[in-house]
Amino acid sequence: MTPAPAPATSEPERTSARRAERGIALVASAMRGVVLLQIVVSAASGVRLSHHPGAYAALTGAVVVVSVALIGQSLLTGSVRAGAWHVPDIALAWVAIPAMNLLLPASHVVGTWESWAPGYAINVAALAATWLRPAVAVVHATALGAWLIAWTSAADVASWETSLNNALTIPGYAIVVALLVYYLRALSAAADQSRDDAISATRALELQRYQLTVHDASSILRLLSDEETPAEVLPGLRLQAVREARRLRTYLGSQAQRSPDGSQRTIGAMLSAALEGFDDLPLELAVELGSHVELSEEVWEATCGAVTTVLHNVRLHAAAHQVVVHADTDGTTWEVVVSDDGIGFDQGSQPLGFGLDTQVREALAGHGISAEIRSSPGRGTSVTIVGPVTTREDSL
Known part of the structure; x- marks a missing residue:
């Protein structure tokens, strides 16, 4: 899966886009932090219940390592767009779903945090929507939800409704996050573009103001410096040069120029x-x-x-x-x-x-x-x- 390309930004990076990315990274870190805490709290109980405690502990440890990498990278860089955790995070979500069926008793596969795979899968699909293209993120989440319902329906579980709800929650969260992130990035890009347009307009106005100020003065200076300017022209030019110098001082002093009295x-x-x-x-x-x-x-x-x-x-x-x-x-x-x-x-x-x-x-x-x-x-x-x-x- 290919991450969505970051929009082109000016140097230094555009302010609103940077703030939006930092906000997304902070929210993603907090969401994963909550899920990671729930997994860690239930890990000891899961090891005791598991048919293969070592495999359960290893899988849980891998999720902890990848989650810590996600949180650390997102907080340090202020972005979720790049990171070595992308592929392992998705891969672990797909592996964890069948693993819970194989490692835990059927009575704990659905509806318990010893079987943390559904909650982890929901979080993985939601956070993938922050760095994948929206359409790709939704397709991936839908497939992951189907993968969950396929494995939990094969297990002897008391509540198929819970399994179905978990499966539907995966693409549901992904869609919500994808829409929210797309809106935030589009809004920040529009804000930065408006800022750039305002700066360009201000520069154009300043340039025009400068041109208006120096146009006549430059004509006078050019004639004064030209050795071929007739001598009879020079007195008038000097008089105009004095007037232009006075006007430029007024301009630089930000004072209104005055005509004669009323x-x-x-x-x-x-x-x-x-x-x-x-x-x-x-x-x-x-x-x-x-x-x-x-x-x-x-x-x-x-x-x-x-x-x-x-x-x-x-x-x-x-x-x-x-x-x-x-x-x-x-x-x-x-x-x-x-x-x-x-x-x-x-x-x-x-x-x-x-x-x-x-x-x-x-x-x-x-x-x-x-x-x-x-x-x-x-x-x-x-x-x-x-x-x-x-x-x-x-x-x-």
Whole structure:
């Protein structure tokens, strides 16, 4: 009979699976300990009654040795899946049933603990369900029960009902233990998988948070370290580097980043902050129609970051001769558009990068703001940001 293979686990061994195995090993040891105690208590009486005392004592001693090995190995390793006692334990259960018929008087074959074979067989079949495959364990227990009824029915016993009940108890206990162990292992595996999924999700969120934090800063550092960066760009980059350094210190200190006070949380103020340090770009502003619209703190910060990211992309990739920043409102919604006449890209074959996709589109979507990105090769890129107009009360 082949033991059921242990499920694959990560290193170190998965916590819930390990606890479940230790619990199963502890219960198995306790169950065998109770049966072993009953066998030892009845052993002296069995030797006196036996037709062959030496054979009875040897068989009982073998069961004691195997049971002690089972208990010791299970407690030391915290598992019943592996052990030198597996095969001897099953073999002794099959041998003990006919041996009791041959070694004891017929009056003691059924219903006494001098004939410990039925109780031992029940325990062996139940514990085998902890390390055999469930189907194999149930088939084995059913066969062992049939083996018991075959031998006890051949003996001159007063109660055939007791023999039948003992025989039925063997597969009955095996089924219960197999179901319980299968459920515990499946439950622990699901708990460990949920834990692994949570860890993976947390790592992904941390990675995304890190990327959101360093994306624009890395663009600034790359340009500052590039000897080919035009001299006229450097003052703006240094200004942005100071701002990014301040933002990173805030991030590392776990403090909320603050926009200007409430009276300055307007689209105009937001664009002024976002455009700071981009004097090297050929910017043209047309923001008067929407500059007065007030934004909530969260929307102000998210939109400012998104516009900054768009301008970093323009600086790095567009090779634009003109960059137009437009703001407008119809009273219900506000709109900010950043358009360049640069090289553009093919949206059908070239996916959006982390900046446009995550730092712009996804970050704004989290605040109920849409960002539409349109581009084609040789015709530049346009990013349109649209959000709802809210009153001062709404934003509080």
